[in-house]
Amino acid sequence: MFTKSTWIRLPRNVVVGHGVVDRTAEVVDDLHLQGRPLVVTSPTPRSLVGDAIESQFTDSAVVVVEEATFESVERVIERAEATQPGFLLGVGGGKAIDIAKMAADHVGLGFVSVPTAASHDGIVSGRGSVPEGDTRHSVAADPPLAVVADTEVLAEAPWELTTAGCADIISNYTAVMDWRLANRLKDVPHSEYAAALSEMTAEILVDNADSVRPGLEESAWVVTKALVSSGVAMSIAGSSRPASGAEHLFSHQLDRIAPEPALHGHQVGVGSILTAYLHGGDRGFWTDIRDALRSIDAPTTAGELGIPPETLVEALTTCHEIRDRYTILGDGMSEEAAWETARKTGVIE
Ligand SMILES: NC(=O)C1=CN([C@@H]2O[C@H](COP(=O)(O)OP(=O)(O)OC[C@H]3O[C@@H](n4cnc5c(N)ncnc54)[C@H](OP(=O)(O)O)[C@@H]3O)[C@@H](O)[C@H]2O)C=CC1
Ligand SMILES: O=C(CO)COP(=O)(O)O
Ligand SMILES: [Zn+2]
Structure with a gap:
């Protein structure tokens, strides 16, 4: 039935x-x-x-x-x-x-x-x-x-707020990867419509990254349309899953433990580089995520976020505990693996 x-x-x-x-x-x-x-x-x-x-x-x-x-x-x-x-x-x-x-x-x-x-x-x-x-x-x-x-x-708002919105959208790529993984491994309910919309939203934003420039009203248009589309994906899913995976866990943990957390979107962007690496290994998708973030002036390193390297590693190794949401982090990363991931991706120089 x-x-x-x-x-x-x-x-x-x-x-x-x-x-x-x-x-x-x-x-x-x-x-x-x-x-x-x-x-x-x-x-x-x-x-x-x-x-x-x-x-x-x-x-x-x-x-x-x-x-x-x-x-x-x-x-x-x-x-x-x-x-x-x-x-x-x-x-x-x-x-x-x-x-x-x-x-x-x-x-x-x-x-x-x-x-x-x-x-x-x-x-x-x-x-x-x-x-x-x-x-x-x-x-x-x-x-x-x-x-x-x-x-x-x-368009007149501080530029970093707009780049944070862009990075929040770019992070949809890894959120969807985590959601698909959770569906396959843990039978977490999954909507292919919501996932496809979320991915497509990130894709369109990245394709239009050239028109995302400070002070341009066109940029505000491109980013706002993407934010609306991402919100619709979450509504279809009935959860934040299409737009929030391990990169969001990492950002939420930084909000709790960092001396001075950065903007939400900037943190999830850097989180997305790290978790894309975990999904794809050396030849993975993480360089595309990093390059997309760079192209819109969003941070790609701990230094640019203003987060001490030790705090970043602590967030990466503990954030799987903060919520019941299965991701590529599984039941947690070792410290050695977290340092290695952060160094290989250039997030920690
Ligand atoms: N619902 C969700 O899914 C999510 C919610 N959040 C929440 O959103 C909040 C963070 O959002 P964010 O927008 O960064 O925070 P704020 O609303 O605090 O805005 C950031 C800063 O920008 C200022 N500001 C806002 N608009 C303008 C403008 N047009 N020109 C100049 N300055 C402006 C604000 O001024 P002032 O201080 O005077 O207000 C503030 O200092 C947090 O509370 C977080 O928990 C974050 C992620 C996801
Ligand atoms: O920020 C969000 C999506 O971009 C909401 O995600 P969370 O449910 O993890 O807070
Ligand atoms: Zn977000």
């Missing part, structure tokens, strides 16, 4: 382009959302687009968050209970958007994502990631009802 079922949750409107932040109220109208918005934002995004957004609504409440913490999520929930909005608008980078996403989920309201940085695929996905205790990986949350991604704003 056939018993399978799936429920794919996607944003209904994805509006990307020049000046679209001025169309936020129109997007909201199209969703038939009632009531006033609670705008969840952080200091810099508020100074950049706060007025442009708030002026489109006759009555809006605003909460400015500074840290990606559960206290911030609770503050937004309290503000929502006090102001009784009809929906939430998350305006900013991953911090403001994830806090809005988690708070909206808690109070049972919809939210609209207005990214000001194309820094990772969480800005469009149904995954929320706010550090809780020792946990750094994402959990399921309702995806945004709509995404309003203004390429003019995104």
